[in-house]
Amino acid sequence: MNQPIGVIDSGVGGLTVASELMRQLPRESIIYLGDTERCPYGPRPKDEVIQYTLEMVHFLLEKNIKMLVIACNTATAYTLDLLKEKLDIPVVGVIxxxxxxxxxxxxxxxxxxxxxxxxxxxxxxxxxxxxxxxxxxxxxxxxxxxxxxxxxxxxxxxxxxxxxxxxxxxxxxxxxxxxxxxxxxxxxxxxxxxxxxxxxxxxxxxSGEETAREVSTILGFKKRLVTADKAPEHQFYTTGDPIIFEQIASRWLEQKVEAVNKIQLTKVKSMEK
Amino acid sequence: MNQPIGVIDSGVGGLTVASELMRQLPRESIIYLGDTERCPYGPRPKDEVIQYTLEMVHFLLEKNIKMLVIACNTATAYTLDLLKEKLDIPVVGVIxxxxxxxxxxxxxxxxxxxxxxxxxxxxxxxxxxxxxxxxxxxxxxxxxxxxxxxxxxxxxxxxxxxxxxxxxxxxxxxxxxxxxxxxxxxxxxxxxxxxxxxxxxxxxxxSGEETAREVSTILGFKKRLVTADKAPEHQFYTTGDPIIFEQIASRWLEQKVEAVNKIQLTKVKSMEK
Structure with a gap:
């Protein structure tokens, strides 16, 4: 229960959800991944959005997250049901x-x-x-x-x-x-x-405020809220320019965000339990 | 998923929670049980509150509820963890x-x-x-x-x-x-x-409004919201005077509540999954 909460978004918008998670659940650690390079998802075909989202999810599962938040309206619309079925951890969307x-x-x-x-x-x-x-x-x-x-x-x-x-x-x-x-x-x-x-x-x-509230509800309901008595550690990943991401994140989260990691996502064939 | 939601309380107070459930989840059927005869629970010893609450839960489980709402602060404080562990259905309290x-x-x-x-x-x-x-x-x-x-x-x-x-x-x-x-x-x-x-x-x-909201969150999360396309059917049970209960319920729920059933609760030895 002391693992981080994973938050995915097509770009930086989901930072408003991450910000609310940090405010409402100040003891929880967050791993944020923004697919800035391929943002926005809105105009893309459904199959592509699903493919990209699965790649993000795959990356975060390797980081051993305890819960997944899809902080993107488009990705929520296309993948929430699929991911709820496929993953063993709780999944919440923004809609x-x-x-x-x-x-x-x-x-x-x-x-x-x-x-x-x-x-x-x-x-x-x-x-x-x-x-x-x-x-x-x-x-x-x-x-x-x-x-x-x-x-x-x-x-x-x-x-x-x-x-x-x-x-x-x-x-x-x-x-x-x-x-x-x-x-x-x-x-x-x-x-x-x-x-x-x-x-x-x-x-x-x-949506951000309410999504954070529901993450709190579900972690509380499942008795998965943090128990360790230490400061949270947040991590940020982007597929785009880490400097630009850092600037926006620092402004939106009203705190200095440093060491944003640039990563490359890799194609996922399928995702089995 | 078309089974009713069970709501228990030491008396009539939980009707404010039932009222919010009806407003926020107008398609869901509610079974309400108020232990009016032994109300209030507040001043009673912990063991007794647990015993009485288990009796109410036992009665509602026989009615095949899909979720249990403990609409009583005292009963929530003493039995929420116990009931979450013992029951196979989701359990939510008011605190x-x-x-x-x-x-x-x-x-x-x-x-x-x-x-x-x-x-x-x-x-x-x-x-x-x-x-x-x-x-x-x-x-x-x-x-x-x-x-x-x-x-x-x-x-x-x-x-x-x-x-x-x-x-x-x-x-x-x-x-x-x-x-x-x-x-x-x-x-x-x-x-x-x-x-x-x-x-x-x-x-x-x-608390009532927020508890109803969390019931909605958890039923939605678990994909247990009603799917049947028919009007909900609510049922009311009390261990006390059904006429007095009817009067208060009609006032608090702002609708005519009829045919309140008077029941007697029976001692439960233990409750196994």
Whole structure:
């Protein structure tokens, strides 16, 4: 139970999930792997996303992780069921926790979801919401301008506010909508702006925060929370440029991240228990 | 996966948990058993609480439940570990979900807990919180006047406000406390009053809401959510007066509850898998 939690993402977005894990589970060690070189996964064919994700998982299994977090909406949509079936360790994605938190929060059964074009087109959130409560009304909206904004580091100020306000305009017509899911791991960086634009009557649900909460739930339920009395040790791996990764990670995690390891992933034929 | 979820409590308090389960998981059927005749469990010796709880569990296992929710703080403190070990179905208590939600919510690592004298004296919440994050500061406060108030049905108005205000006075000195756990299943009925007295800077965490959320997480994680396309069927059992139970249940669940069954629990020698 003192092994690390593995977190995979197509790039840096999943760092918002890692950041919440560190905050909510400060005794747990995290191994983060971002496939920055092949990011984004969104526009890629399903088979390719599955292949790339399996390569990441294979790499982390060698590091003896006790739990796997798929901190990428696209990878969650395509591989969660497969990985849950194949792996002996618990696997959690980012879609279901956000959906569940929205259901806990809403009093009107009227929920909005914003995400990348791929995530919204996949209908993964409406499916997950309606699986639990078939009568819920879901308003999906793709916000393709948000990720470039966040990756440029423009998360406050006039330009950022304008982009967020213009993008969210179509959601403002839904009076009954009292809950909005940030269905992309980049969006927590502009949560305050989204809140400002949507107004205080709409609760903003951050997938990262909720995913960390569910990791805590499942590790607690399985009695797999850390017991060792020592400081956690986090490790970071990227398939892309480690210097750029270091800079973004340091900013997003609000701590100096050093010694990011550049790795190459290798093709996995199959993954057996 | 279409079997019911079993909910046990020493009395009627757990109905707030059942109510949240019905709201958050509207397709799931609930079997509720309240040991009203022997309520409250709080002042009873540990062995007796374990014995009574095992009797309730034994009764619900015969009903073929797929999951057990211990909707009673005292019973959770004394039997959760035991039942998790003994039963083949998932078991969830009310303490850990509230603690986890408080950790997700706090930004100051400064958390308050209110409950009955037994729950506060047991230190179950501080233990659960510190198990996850050892640096958290916890302020516990027993509020013995709240349960009688709620059971009398006095949950709004001047008298209720005065009792809540006087009781919570000792917590008002903790400026950094930004999160308060309602560590008793009766308290959600006066959540609005607690919020008013504590002010808008303090988030109020309701164990019932959070327990329902974790039941959803674990059933989802285990792929045990209902799949059948039919309306849920709830059943209610009490060891006490079924008429009084019906009245309270109808009020608390905001729906007409009928045909509450009065049962007698029988001594269980042991419980084997």
């Amino acid at each position: 279901q926790p956000g959906a569940r938190a929205a259901i806990t929060n809403t009093r009107t059964d009227n929920i909005g979801v914003i995400g990348t074009e791929g995530t919204i087109a996949s209908e993964a959130y409406p499916e997950s919401l309606k699986h639990i409560n078939a009568t819920i009304t879901v308003h999906g909206l793709a916000c393709p301008r948000f990720v470039p904004l966040v990756e440029k580091g423009v998360v406050t100020g006039e330009e950022a506010y304008r982009v967020v306000e213009e993008s969210l305009q179509p959601l403002k017509q839904y009076d009954k909508m009292d809950t909005l899911i940030l269905g992309c791991t980049h969006y927590p960086m502009i949560k305050n702006l989204v809140q400002e634009v949507m107004g205080s009557m709409v609760s903003i649900i951050s | 850990q979900p509230g603690a986890r939600a408080a950790i997700t919510n706090t930004r100051t690592d400064n958390i308050g807990v209110i409950g009955t004298e037994g729950t506060i004296a047991s230190e179950a919440y501080p233990e659960s919180l510190k198990h996850i994050n050892a640096t958290i500061t916890v302020h516990g406060l027993a509020c013995p006047r709240f349960v009688p108030l709620v059971e009398k049905g006095v949950v709004t108005g001047e008298e209720a406000y005065r009792v809540v205000e006087e009781s919570l006075q000792p917590l008002k000195q903790y400026d950094k406390m930004d999160t308060l756990i309602l560590g008793c299943t009766h308290y959600p009925m006066i959540k609005n009053l607690v919020q008013e007295v504590m002010g808008s800077m303090v988030s109020i965490i309701s």
